[in-house]
Amino acid sequence: xxxxxxxxxxxxxxxxxxxxxxxxxxxxxxxxxxxxxxxxxxxxxxxxxxxxxxxxxxxxxxxxxxxxxxxxxxxxxxxxxxxxxxxxxxxxxxxxxxxxxxxxxxxxxxxxxxxxxxxxxxxxxxxxxxxxxxxxxxxxxxxxxxxxxxxxxxxxxxxxxxxxxxxxxxxxxxxxxxxxxxxxxxxxxxxxxxxxxxxxxxxxxxxxxxxxxxxxxxxxxxxxxxxxxxxxxxxxxxxxxxxxxxxxxxxxxxxxxxxxxxxxxxxxxxxxxxxxxxxxxxxxxxxxxxxxxxxxxxxxxxxxxxxxxxxxxxxxxxxxxxxxxxxxxxxxxxxxxxxxxxxxxxxxxxxxxxxxxxxxxxxxxxxxxxxxxxxxxxxxxxxxxxxxxxxxxxxxxxxxxxxxxxxxxxxxxxxxxxxxxxxxxxxxxxxxxxxxxxxxxxxxxxxxxxxxxxxxxxxxxxxxxxxxxxxxxxxxxxxxxxxxxxxxxxxxxxxxxxxxxxxxxxxxxxxxxxxxxxxxxxxx
Amino acid sequence: xxxxxxxxxxxxxxxxxxxxxxxxxxxxxxxxxxxxxxxxxxxxxxxxxxxxxxxxxxxxxxxxxxxxxxxxxxxxxxxxxxxxxxxxxxxxxxxxxxxxxxxxxxxxxxxxxxxxxxxxxxxxxxxxxxxxxxxxxxxxxxxxxxxxxxxxxxxxxxxxxxxxxxxxxxxxxx
Ligand SMILES: Cc1cc2nc3c(=O)[nH]c(=O)nc-3n(C[C@H](O)[C@H](O)[C@H](O)COP(=O)(O)O)c2cc1C
Ligand code: SF4
Ligand code: FES
Numbered sequence: 017x018x019x020x021x022x023x024x025x026x027x028x029x030x031x032x033x034x035x036x037x038x039x040x041x042x043x044x045x046x047x048x049x050x051x052x053x054x055x056x057x058x059x060x061x062x063x064x065x066x067x068x069x070x071x072x073x074x075x076x077x078x079x080x081x082x083x084x085x086x087x088x089x090x091x092x093x094x095x096x097x098x099x100x101x102x103x104x105x106x107x108x109x110x111x112x113x114x115x116x117x118x119x120x121x122x123x124x125x126x127x128x129x130x131x132x133x134x135x136x137x138x139x140x141x142x143x144x145x146x147x148x149x150x151x152x153x154x155x156x157x158x159x160x161x162x163x164x165x166x167x168x169x170x171x172x173x174x175x176x177x178x179x180x181x182x183x184x185x186x187x188x189x190x191x192x193x194x195x196x197x198x199x200x201x202x203x204x205x206x207x208x209x210x211x212x213x214x215x216x217x218x219x220x221x222x223x224x225x226x227x228x229x230x231x232x233x234x235x236x237x238x239x240x241x242x243x244x245x246x247x248x249x250x251x252x253x254x255x256x257x258x259x260x261x262x263x264x265x266x267x268x269x270x271x272x273x274x275x276x277x278x279x280x281x282x283x284x285x286x287x288x289x290x291x292x293x294x295x296x297x298x299x300x301x302x303x304x305x306x307x308x309x310x311x312x313x314x315x316x317x318x319x320x321x322x323x324x325x326x327x328x329x330x331x332x333x334x335x336x337x338x339x340x341x342x343x344x345x346x347x348x349x350x351x352x353x354x355x356x357x358x359x360x361x362x363x364x365x366x367x368x369x370x371x372x373x374x375x376x377x378x379x380x381x382x383x384x385x386x387x388x389x390x391x392x393x394x395x396x397x398x399x400x401x402x403x404x405x406x407x408x409x410x411x412x413x414x415x416x417x418x419x420x421x422x423x424x425x426x427x428x429x430x431x432x433x434x435x436x437x438x439x440x441x442x443x444x445x446x447x448x449x450x451x452x453x454x455x456x457x458x459x460x461x462x463x464x465x466x467x468x469x470x471x472x473x474x475x476x477x478x479x480x481x482x483x484x485x486x487x488x489x490x491x492x493x494x495x496x497x498x499x500x501x502x503x504x505x506x507x508x509x510x511x512x513x514x515x516x517x518x519x520x521x522x523x524x525x526x527x528x529x530x531x532x533x534x535x536x537x538x539x540x
Numbered sequence: 541x542x543x544x545x546x547x548x549x550x551x552x553x554x555x556x557x558x559x560x561x562x563x564x565x566x567x568x569x570x571x572x573x574x575x576x577x578x579x580x581x582x583x584x585x586x587x588x589x590x591x592x593x594x595x596x597x598x599x600x601x602x603x604x605x606x607x608x609x610x611x612x613x614x615x616x617x618x619x620x621x622x623x624x625x626x627x628x629x630x631x632x633x634x635x636x637x638x639x640x641x642x643x644x645x646x647x648x649x650x651x652x653x654x655x656x657x658x659x660x661x662x663x664x665x666x667x668x669x670x671x672x673x674x675x676x677x678x679x680x681x682x683x684x685x686x687x688x689x690x691x692x693x694x695x696x697x698x699x700x701x702x703x704x705x706x707x708x709x710x711x712x713x714x
Contacts, residue, residue: 244629244664285617301572362673436670
C-alpha cells in the first residue's frame with residue numbers, strides 16, 4: 017500500500033510555501049521510487065507550523081513542520097530508511113493529534129478540516145458527512161427548525177442572534193420563492209475561520225445550506241464570498257459541481273422531492289457588504305448600501321422574498337448538530353452561549369491559528385497557553401476582540417470568559433471570534449485614528465454621522481496629538497462617538513466608538529492624556 | 541431573474557469590446573443581478589474596466605449607464621485605469637499592522653517613486669491570513685510573513701531589477 021502524505025492546500029499554508037513543498041514531495045518521491053500518494057488537505061489551523069507535512073502511519077499521522085522545499089528530500093530519506101514513527105528530524109513533531117494545541121481543542125464544526133481531502137466526497141462521507149442531512153430529512157422541516165433552536169446555536173457572523181428563531185421565521189412565511197444566503201464576506205480583520213472551512217471542508221457548508229433550504233422551504237441559495245478569497249471560491253464551485261453530480265443538489269435531492277441549487281457570487285472589496293442587507297443589495301447587482309429595517313430579510317430579503325441569511329460557521333455547525341442531536345451541542349459552553357466557538361488567534365502572536373473550544377474559556381488561556389504570548393517576544397499590551405469594530409482590552413482583562421454576555425457586560429464583543437494581539441510597541445492613538453479612518457473608507461454613505469463624522473473623528477485624533485486644545489478636542493471626540501452610536505443605521509458607524517473609546521480609556525498616555533479617563537463612557 | 545445555469549462561450553482576442561460585453565453578459569443570461577460578476581469578468585480580461593464597456597454592459601442588462609457606473613464606482617475592486625506591471629495588495633488590517641504592515645507600505649511607496657510606473661499598489665483591510673501577518677497579495681497569489689527585505693527583493697525581481705533565482709516561499713527567509 018502506498019504511503020499517504022498530507023500537505024495543506026489552504027491559502028494560509030500556500031502563502032508560506034506549501035505549493036513548493038508539494039512539488040518537492042512529488043519530485044523527491046519519484047527520485048526515490050517511493051510509492052506515495054499526496055493528499056492536499058485543509059489546514060489544521062496551526063499556522064506557525066505551516067507548511068505542515070503529515071505522513072500516515074499505523075499509529076496515526078506523524079507531522080513535520082514548518083517544512084521548506086529543500087528539507088523534503090532528507091525527510092523522505094528518513095521515512096524510507098526507518099520506521100516513520102521513530103524518525104528523528106529537527107522538524108519532526110510526532111503524532112499530530114497529540115500536539116497540545118490540537119489535543120486540547122474541542123473540534124466540532126471543524127472536526128474534518130485538515131483531516132480529509134476537501135473535495136473527496138467519499139472521504140467526507142466516511143467522516144460523518146451527510147448524516148445530519150439524512151437525519152433532518154427523516155425529521156422533516158418543522159422538527160429540524162426545532163432542533164436548531166434547541167441546540168442554542170447563535171449566529172457566528174457577529175450579532176449572535178439565535179439561528180433557530182431566524183429559521184422558523186423564514187419557514188413560517190407563505191410558500192413561494194425563498195432564498196438561503198450564506199454570508200461568506202468575512203471582512204473582519206483577525207478572522208480567517210470561514211476561509212479555512214470553505215477551503216478545508218466545503219461539503220460541510222453546502223450540507224448545512226441544504227438542511228437550511230429544506231427546513232425553510234427555499235429552492236435557491238447563494239454564497240457571497242469576498243473576492244479576496246479566490247481559492248475558497250474555486251473550491252466551493254468545484255464542490256457544488258460534485259454535489260450536483262451526486263444528486264445532493266438540484267432536483268429531487270437524494271431521491272426526495274426537494275429542489276435546491278447553490279450559486280457562488282463574488283464580493284468586490286467592500287467591508288460593509290458583510291452587513292446582511294448590504295450583502296443582499298450586492299447580490300441584486302447594486303451598490304452595497306445598508307437597507308433600513310423593517311422589513312427584516314427573513315420576511316423580505318433578496319428580491320423582496322423571504323431570505324435566510326447566515327454566516328458560514330452558523331450553517332456549517334448545523335450538520336453536526338443534526339447528526340449528534342441538539343442536546344449534545346447545547347450542553348457545550350455556558351449559560352447563554354452554547355456550543356463551540358472557532359477562536360482565531362491573530363496578529364502579534366507566537367502560535368497563531370484556529371482554536372475551537374466551548375464558550376467560556378478565558379482570554380488568558382487563549383492568548384497565553386494556546387498562543388504562547390507575542391511573536392516578537394515583547395510584552396503583551398492589548399488585544400482587539402471581534403474585528404475592526406471590536407473593543408481593545410488590556411492585560412487586566414485577560415481573565416474574562418469568552419462568551420457573548422460576559423463580554424458585552426465588560427464593554428467588549430466576541431464578533432466573529434477574532435483575537436488580534438499587539439505587543440508593547442503599538443501606538444494606540446494610531447489605532448484609534450485608524451478605526452475612524454477605516455469607518456470613513458468603508459462607510460456605505462447612507463448616514464451622515466458615519467460618512468462625515470468618521471472623517472472628523474480621524475482629524476480630531478490627529479489634532480489631539482498636536483497637544484493643542486486637548487480638553488475641547490477630547491470632548492468633540494466624545495460627542496462624535498455618541499452621535500455615531502445614536503445616528504447610525506448599522507454597526508459600521510454604531511460600533512466604531514468601541515475601539516476608539518477603549519483605546520483612549522485604557523491607554524490615555526498614548527494620546528498625551530496622562531492619568532485621565534474619558535468623561536462619560538456609555539456602556540454599550 | 542430567469543434561468544440559473546451559467547453558459548460558457550469562448551472569448552477570443554479578435555472579439556471587439558462590444559462583442560466581449562455581449563458574450564460576458566450572455567454568460568449570465570443578461571441578468572442585471574449578476575452585474576458585479578460581469579464587472580469582475582471584464583476586469584479579469586483587461587486588468588481594468590475600459591470606459592467603453594460600461595454602456596455596452598448596461599445595454600445588455602437593460603439598466604441605465606448611470607446605474608452601471610454607480611455600481612462600478614462603489615466597489616474598491618474595480619479600476620478604471622490599467623494597473624502597473626506589478627500590482628500589489630498590501631494588507632493594512634489590525635493584525636497586519638501589529639506585525640509591521642505600515643513599514644511595508646512606506647517601503648512600497650518609496651519603491652513606487654523609484655521605479656516609476658513599474659508598480660502600483662492598493663491598501664486592503666484583511667486578506668484572511670492574519671495568523672501569518674503581515675500579508676500581501678499579487679493577483680491571486682497570497683504571501684504571508686512578509687518582511688521588508690523580502691518584499692524589496694521580490695519587487696525588484698518582478699520588475700526586472702534583480703537576479704531571478706529560485707522560488708520565494710514567503711517572507712520567512714527560507
Ligand atoms: C459592517 C458589518 C459587517 C459585517 N460583516 C459580516 C461578515 O463579514 N460576515 C458575516 O457573517 N456577518 C457579517 N456581519 C453581520 C451580518 O449583518 C449578519 O448579522 C450575519 O450575516 C447574520 O448571520 P448569522 O446570524 O449566522 O451570524 C456584518 C455586520 C456589519 C454591521
Ligand atoms: S452606519 Fe455607515 S455603513 Fe452603516 S448604514 Fe450608516 S453609513 Fe452605511
Ligand atoms: S489583517 Fe491582514 S490578513 Fe487579516
